[in-house]
Amino acid sequence: MAGEKVLVIEINEFNTDLLRKAADELDLKSLKRVLSFRTGSTMADQEHEHHGLDPWVQWVSVHTETPSQEHEVIRLGDVTKLKHTQIWERIGREGWTTGVWGVMNASRSNAKNNLFFVADPWTFSERPFPENVSGFLQLPGYFAKNYLAPSKSRLLGSALKTSAYLLRNIPLSKLISDGWYLARNVLRTGVNTAVLFGAYELMSARVFAKFRKAHNPDANIIFLNSIAHFQHHDWESGGHLDATGEFVFKTIDRVLSFVLPKEGADVKILVLNGLSQRNVSDEDFYIYRQIDPLRFLERLNLKPVSVEQCMTNDAHVFFATKEERDNAARILSTGHIEGQNAFYVEVDQFDDTKLFYQLAFWDEVDMKAPLTVGNHLMRFDEEFAVHAKRTGEHVPEGTYFAAGVEMPARVPNSHVLRHIWPLGAAA
Numbered sequence: 001m002a003g004e005k006v007l008v009i010e011i012n013e014f015n016t017d018l019l020r021k022a023a024d025e026l027d028l029k030s031l032k033r034v035l036s037f038r039t040g041s042t043m044a045d046q047e048h049e050h051h052g053l054d055p056w057v058q059w060v061s062v063h064t065e066t067p068s069q070e071h072e073v074i075r076l077g078d079v080t081k082l083k084h085t086q087i088w089e090r091i092g093r094e095g096w097t098t099g100v101w102g103v104m105n106a107s108r109s110n111a112k113n114n115l116f117f118v119a120d121p122w123t124f125s126e127r128p129f130p131e132n133v134s135g136f137l138q139l140p141g142y143f144a145k146n147y148l149a150p151s152k153s154r155l156l157g158s159a160l161k162t163s164a165y166l167l168r169n170i171p172l173s174k175l176i177s178d179g180w181y182l183a184r185n186v187l188r189t190g191v192n193t194a195v196l197f198g199a200y201e202l203m204s205a206r207v208f209a210k211f212r213k214a215h216n217p218d219a220n221i222i223f224l225n226s227i228a229h230f231q232h233h234d235w236e237s238g239g240h241l242d243a244t245g246e247f248v249f250k251t252i253d254r255v256l257s258f259v260l261p262k263e264g265a266d267v268k269i270l271v272l273n274g275l276s277q278r279n280v281s282d283e284d285f286y287i288y289r290q291i292d293p294l295r296f297l298e299r300l301n302l303k304p305v306s307v308e309q310c311m312t313n314d315a316h317v318f319f320a321t322k323e324e325r326d327n328a329a330r331i332l333s334t335g336h337i338e339g340q341n342a343f344y345v346e347v348d349q350f351d352d353t354k355l356f357y358q359l360a361f362w363d364e365v366d367m368k369a370p371l372t373v374g375n376h377l378m379r380f381d382e383e384f385a386v387h388a389k390r391t392g393e394h395v396p397e398g399t400y401f402a403a404g405v406e407m408p409a410r411v412p413n414s415h416v417l418r419h420i421w422p423l424g425a426a427a
Contacts, residue, residue: 005267006420008221009034009259010062011252012055012104013228014273015392016399021239022249030256031249033263034271037401042413044275044396045069050358053394055228056105056122056311058274061414063087063106065423068414075346075356076310079107080125088114091219091421099215101208102201102223115215118208120223121145124308124316135165136207140200145309147193148385149292170206178202181254188243194234195244198226198251205255222259227252228277231392237281268404270420274413276399277392284364287312289387296383300376302328305353312387314358322352329355335373337361337380342371359384 023031045067046052056076057068064071064084071084088098092112100106100117108117108129118133119126121144128134139162142154166175182199189195201224208222230248241249261267290296293307293315303324308316319325325347332355335342342361348354367381398413407419 004218005261005265006219007259007261007267007269008219008417008420009256009269009271010059010103010221010223011227011271011273012059012223012225013231013275013277013392013394014399015231015235015277015279016273018231018235018239019227019249022241022245023253025241026246026249026253028249028253030253030260033260034256034401037269037271037403038405038407039399039401040407040409040411042272042274042398042400042411042416044398044413047396049394053275053396055274055394058413059104059106059223062272062274062416063103064414065090065418066414067412073105075316076105076122076314077124077308077316079105079119079123081350082107082109086111087417087421088117088219088221094421096219096421097215097217099208099212099217099220101211101221102204102225103221104223104225115217116211118204120225122308122311133207135161136169136204138162138165140204143196144311148289149295166203166207169210170203174206178206185243185247185250189247192244194226194230194248197229198248201226202251202255205259209258224252224255228392231277231279232390233388235277235279235281235391237279239279266404268402268420270400270402270405270407270416272400272413272416273398276395276397278395279391280393281391283390285362285390285393286364287387287390288359288361288365288384289313290315290359291383291385293317297328299378299383300328300331300373302331304328314356317355317357319353319355325353325355329357331374332357335371337371338363338365338369342373364389 020035023035044053044058052068052074057074060071060073061068063086066084073082088100089109089111092098092114097113097115099115102118102120104120105123106119107126108114117129121141138158142158212220226248234244293309297304305318305320329345329347332343332345340361344358344360346356369380371378371380405420
């Protein structure tokens with residue numbers, strides 16, 4: 001009932017065996033605490049990666065308590081189409097105060113009794129609440145979408161805004177401690193995307209902790225994505241942890257050390273992954289990312305008004321008119337590379353000026369190979385770069401760890417939150 005305290009920690013896609021291995025080998029005390037909780041499995045309602053078995057689909061299922069076949073949100077950034085109530089909306093009406101941080105493909109939707117809300121950096125339609133949190137999000141929001149071709153001036157400007165926010169809102173002692181932690185680890189790992197995402201999550205969790213302390217909601221939800229990123233990009237066969245892997249799991253443990261309530265506190269805790277990954281480091285499956293999608297579309301003589309690049313190899317594009325949108329869809333659909341179709345293209349059913357496209361080519365390719373689109377011929381590496389030789393792929397079975405919450409041994413991921421907040425429960 002409202003007035004209780006609940007903490008939901010969403011650690012996206014973690015592989016449970018790898019999590020246990022890291023906790024044991026690195027003696028990660030906070031992770032070991034989580035692993036000591038009651039555990040069980042969750043199941044997604046999709047089986048095919050890139051066609052529903054994706055985090056931007058399955059977390060919508062978790063948050064709306066609705067299978068994906070019903071909520072039908074299948075693209076990152078498409079929450080404007082969401083017609084189902086999310087958990088913070090439902091329990092807000094039941095009298096719970098909520099704090100929601102970093103959640104994937106989600107919307108605040110003016111939820112009653114929501115005290116603060118931040119979505120993931122790729123959900124372009126969603127503004128943070130309160131609005132001043134946008135100062136913190138300047139650098140991560142810009143870098144997450146533009147790290148292959150950033151503007152130096154915009155990168156510097158956003159970095160200054162984020163740094164200023166942190167200096168105003170996080171105690172200097174914590175910033176110095178975290179800065180020293182990050183610096184000595186970077187000396188071992190070098191600078192790579194896994195390290196940058198881990199550093200972001202550490203700072204993000206510090207800001208979350210500040211808001212939680214200031215507002216003291218009944219229910220807090222925080223989303224963490226760095227383990228999923230590591231598993232997709234850097235997961236070695238056999239689970240060996242190199243310096244980057246050690247950094248990722250040590251950083252998650254550091255986050256948990258101040259996000260988890262103290263031992264014995266009267267707080268219900270649920271940690272879950274939504275879906276999981278298995279290691280495929282011995283398979284040849286490549287993901288390529290567009291270097292600058294706006295430049296690419298303009299090179300094709302298309303007329304995009306704006307482009308919102310997604311997490312990996314896809315983007316939403318907006319045009320001034322339906323005719324320009326449909327022309328772009330037609331031209332992109334002609335794309336070929338090495339005898340295969342290059343793009344998956346989808347026109348939006350609700351917005352006549354919007355389309356979604358994805359580089360739907362997964363084989364290893366000669367980066368100098370010709371890419372043809374309509375009447376245009378270009379070299380593949382002029383517009384695309386290797387995002388990753390994938391080392392982890394999605395699987396539908398997930399895991400939960402629960403303390404103070406009665407859960408069945410196996411539950412659909414769309415029903416898992418009902419065991420904390422039963423449907424129809426009185427406020």
